[in-house]
Amino acid sequence: MLLLALDTATPAVTVALHDGSRVVSESSQVDARRHGELLLPAVDRVLADAGLRLDAVTGVVVGVGPGPYTGLRVGLMTADTFGLALGVPVHGVCTLDGLAYASGIDGGPFVVATDARRKEVYWARYDDVRTRTGEPAVDRPADIAAEVAGLPAVGAGALLYPGTFTDARGPEHVSAASLAALAAERLAAGEELPAPRPLYLRRPDAQVPKNYKVVTPK
Structure with missing residues (x-):
């Protein structure tokens, strides 16, 4: 087992690798405005630190929130993409x-x-x-x-x-290391983890303006 875990539901951009027994590499940075910018370099960093390639990953774990719409979807979309590209399961864990x-x-x-x-x-x-x-x-x-x-x-x-x-x-923010360890424990016990679906709990800030005028070509 080699789980790649990540979470962007809080201001922390956090990534970890777990081999089923222990966390082998992890990275966390706190920056609420740069989730998209920081996440993939963090994945590269934990893989390099562990001396592993992405294709060694056998499963992906992602924090499903609750969290703000924009930050949360960065992690979820990245996890889904890795799962599809690698052909491995993607597991959700509540942040x-x-x-x-x-x-x-x-x-x-x-x-x-x-x-x-x-x-x-x-x-x-x-x-x-x-x-x-x-x-x-x-x-x-x-x-x-x-x-x-x-x-x-x-x-x-x-x-x-x-x-x-x-x-x-504390801790103030979640760490991917704890998500990975919890997921590994539950999987080893034969538990089925939730699908990687977001817990938004409220609507996004961006809304279509009221009295929006649709303009159609003549």
Whole structure:
């Protein structure tokens, strides 16, 4: 097994290789505006560091969000392209699950929250580092204060709103290494991973203007 994992659902552009037992190479850069520019060079870098070629990859793992529309689709489209070109399966993993897995929190419950902008967070609750208790959601921190009160909270969203997440801690962003390790563990246990479909949770910012006038040729 050689899994190529990547995620662009947060400001981190993160890539890793996992051989089924351990992470053999990884790269992470934080730049919310350069996902498309940074992702492929990062893939080249982790392959070169591991002394491997792309055709050695037997599966692709991609973070499916939730995350902003533009950044998230960069990773998903790249993963789909690799899967088609190499003829290998592409597995989706919730980005919040990767953060939970990397948190190292011993027992639960706890919360993972990432920055959704617009003064909102993407968040989910966990019983332990491997077990999410419901579907991810997007909310204003004040609206979920009662639900998360007193719980440890991981991620950039938690760190941004300490008034709501009173026990906020790192990691701040997801790493492809944690996504790959979680995916490898689940695959080894015979679990079927989700399809690589995006968790947008809300509509994109770009909208067709109202009262749009269609111009047709004469």
